[in-house]
Amino acid sequence: MQNRRNFIKVTAITAALAAAGLTSFSALAADTIKVGILHSLSGTMAISETALKETALMTIDEINAKGGVMGKKLEPVVVDPASNWPLFAEKARQLISQDKVAVVFGCWTSVSRKSVNPVFKELNGLLFYPVQYEGEELEKNVFYTGAAPNQQAIPAVEYLMSKDGGSAKRWVLLGTDYVYPRTTNKILRAFLKAKGVADADIMEEYTPFGHSDYQTIIAKIKKFAGEGKKTAVVSTINGDSNVPFYKELGNAGLKATDVPVVAFSVGEEELRGVDTKPLVGHLAAWNYFESIKNPENTAFIKLYKDWAKKKNLPNADTVVTNDPMEATYIGIHMWAQAVEKAKSTDTDKVIAAMAGQKFKAPDGFEIEMDPKNHHLHKPVFIGEVKADGQFNVVWKTKGPIKAQPWSPYIPGNDKKKDEPDTK
Amino acid sequence: MKHVLVALILACLTLCASAALDPLLVRQLAAEDSDEKIAAIEALAKSGDPEAVAILKQLDEGTLKDEQGEDITINNRVRGKIAEAMAALRLFDPDKGARLVAVKELLANIDPGMAPMLAKAREHEGEPSIKALLDQAYALATIRAADPAARLAAVKALATSGDANVRTLLLDYYWNKTAEPDLAIRRAAFASYLEVQQRIEIADLVGKVFSGLSLGSxxxxxxxxxxxxxxxxxxxxxxxxxxxxxxxxxxxxxxxxxxxxxxxxxxxxxxxxxxxxxxxxxxxxxxxxxxxxxxxxxxxxxxxxxxxxxxxxxxxxxxxxxxxxxxxxxxxxxxxxxxxxxxxxxxxxxxxxxxxxxxxxxxxxxxxxxxxxxxxxxxxxxxxxxxxxxxxxxxxxxxxxxxxxxxxxxxxxxxxxxxxxxxxxxxxxxxxxxxxLVVVVGGVGQLAGAVWAALGLGVIAKFLEGWTGAVIAKIAVLVFVIIFIQKRPQGIFALKGRFVEN
Amino acid sequence: MAPHARKFGSLPPTGGAHVSLGRPGGDMTMPNRAPFIIRFFTAMPKTGWLGLSAFAALALVLLPALHLLVPEGNPLHVSGYVITVGGKIMCYAIVAVAMDLIWGYAGILSLGHGLFFALGGYCFGQYLMRQIGHDGAYHADLPDFMVFLDWKSLPWYWVGSDSFAFALIKVLVLPALVALIFGFFAFRSRIKGVYFSIITQALTFAAMLLFFRNETGFGGNNGFTDFKRILGYGITTPGMRVTLFGLSAVALMLTLLLGRYLTTSKFGRVLTAIRDAESRVMFIGYNPLHYKLAIWTLSAMLCGIAGALYVPQVGIINPGEMSAANSIEIAIWVAVGGRATLIGPVIGAAVVNLSKSFFTQAFPDYWLFFLGALFVAVTLWLPDGVVGLWRKLRGSKA
Incomplete structure (x- = not known):
């Protein structure tokens, strides 16, 4: 009969454990500014997000070495939401309400952002989101330092339509089945239609998450390309499936000169996992490439390489920088500038001070936070894969272009305000 | 647009008589505008000079440098042109392999202007497999020739192709009455189309079985x-x-x-x-x-x-x-x-x-x-x-x-x-x-079961995928396995023997 | 199979079997059985009631009061974070008890309970999505993701989703129905042991892929999020949060009462008998199919309820809940707490999730080592979980 008596005791223990678990982390020091870092360090997204955590820590270290912000040191609070979307919301709440962080840098996938958005709204927190995404969103509490579709997808397709890009006439829109590829392809389809491409000349194809067998897809692409006219592939395949896709592409003999593939989720970091020799000439569109030459970028790359050595990261000698890392770097610096300007870490004051904030970024431009729409004005680069895994910039915009979070190619968006709802 | 005409550092060139090459042309390779680059490439290729081939090769590999010592960058369009130009040069290469690669490269971008060159190559070619490809290339180049006999020959020659582009071309040829008024030739085109079509269908099937076996393995x-x-x-x-x-x-x-x-x-x-x-x-x-x-x-x-x-x-x-x-x-x-x-x-x-x-x-x-x-x-x-x-x-x-x-x-x-x-x-x-799933479908402890299960699941998945798309195919395979287990709870090959469960 | 089949059944003798001895609810020889409601409530012994009352006082009075009445900044204030995490863990605890009912008591290990949990969550999520009304990003009649897919009207399986009552019915019925159909065929074919575990895993995996598809009509990978209100009341208000917290606590207590009643009844004893020697139970003349099917369906239903309570508290439901890892983790909560006890799964769910919360912040880079080691250690040295350890300690003292 011990079981029954245990009931009460165990209930008490549970409660005690709960109390211990939840209250052990309360704010300690007041002479630092706490900064939350919310990137998955385990689970499927760790592949991409760990590098962003390192970049954030490095940038914080850099700012601290120069005296911090408002004379206070920044104190990073790193948590691991483990690629689990509900856990993202829980950890966001923990960072804001328990740890009292002034700002959070984090998230990669759209679903993680969607999961934390209500939390930031409710608690009036501040999130910097560093990854290219599908748009269709404008939150008061979020600053988007990655690209909106018009800063990445549309210029890439325009390039492929141009003479230098190969004057593509037929299009394969290939992606992993989730919201970013879906929205991007929806926008691109509308864009292509506006440019006079017929529906029959567009093939849309989706694969499940973690798909690793691209034989059938490649065969389909070949078949489609064999029906005449120059074909190009626009790939929004999610990080993990890219290696099998590109390996299959290389071995199946689809060369970039015949059927170029332009990718929006493949950067230097992803190419580290692939043998790039068969992929020379395939393209990627980003707002930053490691191969861009300017003093800021040289300093940024050196900073990260030194950091990797200092922290003894695995494969420290071969680390690369990429677009989301640059966006993280810009975001943290801009936030620090805004705090200096606002003389406060108060969310509303910082949001006001963020408007029009400028920063000389590693992409070679002095880029600006839009006064209203919480997105950066960013330059667009199109690069071809080189044999060493870097990109060769073959086209770029003259200067930074303004983000359109509400794409004009989606019906109904013309009525949208280009700034967050304030209510 | 400003022309960046810079002298090239070409160590290898200085050794030989670089006078044979027009230095202006070589400089033009470093132009920022792709059109100028391509013009230079085509001009260099026409010269047929072995030095030109060497330079083009360097350009293709990205090792060619301009005066500042910076790599000259090229894009896909330029890369494609280089490959074409080199292919035309290599059509007469003594090496069989080089010729084969060259023909294949050319087949993708045939234009009528190539006909005389292809005819010449066809005469010189001794290797039957390469000659067959050259025949096709020649046919493609002469399919819109003025002479109806040449067109008919071209259309007939294309029946040996297995290329999806050729298939599309033949079908268009059949339907396009204004471009080809002669019904007999159009009919011949359709007959060729059917042959190509059949070949491609067989190849598709082979491809599917192969990808199924591959997934299964x-x-x-x-x-x-x-x-x-x-x-x-x-x-x-x-x-x-x-x-x-x-x-x-x-x-x-x-x-x-x-x-x-x-x-x-x-x-x-x-x-x-x-x-x-x-x-x-x-x-x-x-x-x-x-x-x-x-x-x-x-x-x-x-x-x-x-x-x-x-x-x-x-x-x-x-x-x-x-x-x-x-x-x-x-x-x-x-x-x-x-x-x-x-x-x-x-x-x-x-x-x-x-x-x-x-x-x-x-x-x-x-x-x-x-x-x-x-x-x-x-x-x-x-x-x-x-x-x-x-x-x-x-x-x-x-x-x-x-x-x-x-x-x-x-x-x-x-x-x-x-x-x-x-x-x-x-x-x-x-x-x-x-x-x-493989283990369960195959039956416990049965190697043969595992083999059949793996290959079966692989082939089923691949055939379904071509038909329904990857997501549904995967779901269908899982549902199939669940139903299969209901029918044969011990897998394909259950251990035989007298057992009392529990 | 046969040499091993024995092993599936031969669980170490734990609470389930011997605690049930002599309980009135299951006594077949009693000529006049007491009404169900009385048997239901008398199944729980006095100490159990004490524990439940203490838990009720804590979860229904003390914590809500400290959250609502004590101002923020006061050291006694209980933050919204504690309330949401607490609510989440109670939902997990319900799932763990549901899992224990079939694994601990009936010996069926399901690796598909995430499916039923998610189904319940999706059913209620549909209602929550409709409650957003015109406040979504597109201010449209349809949920945002449908606008985005260019759908013009609600698909048939969304009909009636704006009704709260219908949502509740779906939460109860749909997971149970799926479980009933699947269970009927699986148990009828006498699929058991590891085979059953693996096909439940396959089922859940297939469902996850289906829900990941955007065309399926459940929001694809993003699932449902950005909920605004329930029955017109704002979902992020402290009052609503406390209400959901309280409801989760009540649901957990009812689950425990039900579990107690079932496991001490004749039904429960037949289940344990099936677990220990299914063939013998058949030889005596029982049809295990009915018993297994009943507990399996009930377990799925409990998961559905937990899922429905979970979704408004964490603010998102997406197909990730159906991943293989999540379902395995449910089994781990039960194992850590102690199988074939009712309090064990509750403790297990709390311990594992709190240690996860703690480790992911304290050692973000290394926490998987701790978690992995915990699972290995528990299975190696604590075959009866935390409760078993507690018993052992008490036993050695006495």
């Missing part, structure tokens, strides 16, 4: 080790995927070792990785068996939980040692590229090698299980553990050996996976559900 390699451990011990090893991962990382490590110390033999690192991966995974497997799984015999459902914990630890260990990012494992040159059955169907070499490798592993396991004393013991324990123990089989040692063997085979699976998919900490997780 990968499933088999992933599941074979599991079939053994599960058969012998009834242990659900959730860390099986991580044993695959260890095999793949062992391959990665061997690649690094070869690159650092035996750069001349880099292509053979895969062969060296086979035993290394086997023993690395087997060692880890034996360690797991000795320390954890051994203590859980008789509690198979709990083994599931413990091995799940082990898998978490192994994944995180990989993350700490090798980084969270995927690592690069390159196909050796003899596994890169593919065999072209038809222009529309290329069977990738890495997949062919893996199918062969899975046969090799399978026969190895078969010999081990059926021709050796250890194999006899393993089978005995699989069928009836207490009885085997009674007649003197050292069951506990057999368990360790079988687990090591299963783990080692998983390691071999990892070598194969490293050649087609990601190598990263999470890679094993993606194969766990599939491997279990």
């Amino acid at each position: 990968i499933l088999l390699l992933a599941a074979l080790g599991l079939a053994i451990t599960y058969g012998v011990m009834g242990v659900i090893n959730m860390a099986h995927g991580e044993l695959l991962m260890i095999g793949a990382y062992a391959t990665y490590a061997m690649q690094g070792l070869f690159r650092a110390h035996l750069p001349g033999y880099v292509d053979w690192y895969v062969l060296a990785a086979v035993p290394v991966a086997f023993f690395a995974a087997a060692t880890v497997g034996i360690l797991l068996e000795r320390t954890v799984i051994r203590r859980l015999y008789g509690r198979p459902l709990e083994t599931l939980l413990a091995t799940w914990g082990l898998s978490l630890i192994l994944i995180q260990a990989a993350r700490v040692f090798f980084g969270a990012q995927n690592v690069e494992v390159a196909n050796p040159t003899w596994m890169s590229g593919g065999i072209e059955v038809l222009p529309s169907i290329v069977l990738p070499l890495n997949r062919i090698v893996i199918i062969g490798f899975s046969l090799f592993v399978l026969s190895l396991v078969w010999v081990l299980m059926n021709k050796t004393r250890v194999g006899l013991f393993v089978r005995a324990v699989t069928q009836n553990r207490p009885m085997a123990g009674c007649v003197g089989v050292p069951t506990s040692r057999v368990d360790t050996l079988a687990f090591g063997l299963g783990a080692g085979i998983a390691g071999l699976g990892g070598v194969a996976l490293s050649q087609i998919a990601n190598v990263g900490p999470d890679m094993g997780q993606g194969y766990i559900v599939d491997s279990f």
Whole structure:
């Protein structure tokens, strides 16, 4: 009969454990500014997000070495939401309400952002989101330092339509089945239609998450390309499936000169996992490439390489920088500038001070936070894969272009305000 | 647009009589505008000068530098033009292989202007296979010739093609009355179209069967080790995927070792990785068996939980040692590229090698299980553990050996996976559900069952995928397995014998 | 199979079997059985009631009061974070008890309970999505993701989703129905042990892929999020949060009462008998199919309820809940707490999730080592979980 008596005791223990678990982390020091870092360090997204955590820590270290912000040191609070979307919301709440962080840098996938958005709204927190995404969103509490579709997808397709890009006439829109590829392809389809491409000349194809067998897809692409006219592939395949896709592409003999593939989720970091020799000439569109030459970028790359050595990261000698890392770097610096300007870490004051904030970024431009729409004005680069895994910039915009979070190619968006709802 | 005309540093050129080449043309290669670059390339190619070929080759490889010592960058369009220009030059190369590559390159971009050159090449060509391709190329170039006889000949010649582009072209040719008023030629075009169409359809089928077999062989390699451990011990090893991962990382490590110390033999690192991966995974497997799984015999459902914990630890260990990012494992040159059955169907070499490798592993396991004393013991324990123990089989040692063997085979699976998919900490997780399905469908402890299940599931998945798309195909296969198990709860090959359940 | 099949059944003798001895609810020889409601409530012993009352006082009075009445900044204030995490863990605890009912008591290990949990969550999520009304990003009649897919009207399986009552009915019925159909075929074919575990895993995996598809009509990978209100009341208000917290606590207590009643009744004893020797139970003349099917369906239904309570508290439901790892983790909560006890799964769910919360912040880079080691250690040295350890300690003292 011990079981029954245990009931009460165990209930008490549970409660005690709960109390211990939840209250052990309360704010300690007041002479630092706490900064939350919310990137998955385990689970499927760790592949991409760990590098962003390192970049954030490095940038914080850099700012601290120069005296911090408002004379206070920044104190990073790193948590691991483990690629689990509900856990993202829980950890966001923990960072804001328990740890009292002034700002959070984090998230990669759209679903993680969607999961934390209500939390930031409710608690009036501040999130910097560093990854290219599908748009269709404008939150008061979020600053988007990655690209909106018009800063990445549309210029890439325009390039492929141009003479230098190969004057593509037929299009394969290939992606992993989730919201970013879906929205991007929806926008691109509308864009292509506006440019006079017929529906029959567009093939849309989706694969499940973690798909690793691209034989059938490649065969389909070949078949489609064999029906005449120059074909190009626009790939929004999610990080993990890219290696099998590109390996299959290389071995199946689809060369970039015949059927170029332009990718929006493949950067230097992803190419580290692939043998790039068969992929020379395939393209990627980003707002930053490691191969861009300017003093800021040289300093940024050196900073990260030194950091990797200092922290003894695995494969420290071969680390690369990429677009989301640059966006993280810009975001943290801009936030620090805004705090200096606002003389406060108060969310509303910082949001006001963020408007029009400028920063000389590693992409070679002095880029600006839009006064209203919480997105950066960013330059667009199109690069071809080189044999060493870097990109060769073959086209770029003259200067930074303004983000359109509400794409004009989606019906109904013309009525949208280009700034967050304030209510 | 400002012309950046810079002198080129061309060390090799200064040796020879560079006077033969127009230096202005060479400079023009560094122009920023692609049109100018292309004009220069075409002019250089026309000269037919071997020096020009050398320069174009450098430009293609990205090693050509301008006056400032910066690499001259080119884009796909320029790259395509270089390939075309070089192909035209190489059509008369003494080397057979070079000529073959050249014709294939040209076939993609034929224009009527090439007809005289192709005719010349056709006359000179002695090799039948290349000549056949040249015939097609010539046909493509003359299909809109003014002479109806030439058009008819061209249309008829194209019947031997297997290229989807040619198929489209022939069909368009048949329908387009204004471009081709002669009905007889249009009919001939349609007849050729049907022939090409049939050839492509057969090739499609071959391609589908091949991709199904390829997927099946990968499933088999992933599941074979599991079939053994599960058969012998009834242990659900959730860390099986991580044993695959260890095999793949062992391959990665061997690649690094070869690159650092035996750069001349880099292509053979895969062969060296086979035993290394086997023993690395087997060692880890034996360690797991000795320390954890051994203590859980008789509690198979709990083994599931413990091995799940082990898998978490192994994944995180990989993350700490090798980084969270995927690592690069390159196909050796003899596994890169593919065999072209038809222009529309290329069977990738890495997949062919893996199918062969899975046969090799399978026969190895078969010999081990059926021709050796250890194999006899393993089978005995699989069928009836207490009885085997009674007649003197050292069951506990057999368990360790079988687990090591299963783990080692998983390691071999990892070598194969490293050649087609990601190598990263999470890679094993993606194969766990599939491997279990193969084992369950095949029947416990049955090698033949695992083989049939793997190949069957692979081929079904691939045929469905062509029809329904990847997501639905995968769901359909899972539902199929669930229904199949209802009908045959013991798998394809159930162990025969008189058992009372419980 | 046969040599091992024995092992699946032979669980170590734990609470389930011997605690039930002599309980009135299951006594077949009693000529006049007491009404169900009385048997239901008398199944729980006095100490159990004490524990439940203490828990009720804590979860229904003390914590809500400290959250609502004590101002923020006061050291006694209980933050919204504690309330949401607490609510989440109670939902997990319900799932763990549901899992224990079939695994601990009936010996069926399901690796598909994430499916039923998610189904319940999706059913209620549909209602929550409709409650957003025109406040979504597109201010449209349809949920945002449908606008985005260019759908013009609600698909048939969304009909009636704006009704709260219908949502509740769906939460109860749909997971149960799926479980009933699947269970009927699986148990009829006498699929058991590891085979059953693996096909439940396959089922859940297939469902996850289906829900990942955007065309399926459940929001694809993003699932449902950005909920605004329930029955017109704002979902992020402290009052609503406390209400959901309280409801979760009540649901957990009712689950425990039900579990107690079932496991001490004749039904429960037949189940344990099936677990220990199914063939013998058949030889005596029982049809295990009915018993297994009943507990399996009930377990799925409990999961559905937990899922429905979980979704408004964490603010998102997406197909990730159906991943293989999540379902395995449910089994782990039960194993850590102690199988075939009712309090064990509750403790297990709390311990594992709190340690996860703690480790992911304290050692973000290494926490998987701790978690993995915990699972290995528990299975190796604590076959009866935390409760078993507690018993052992008490036993050695006495």
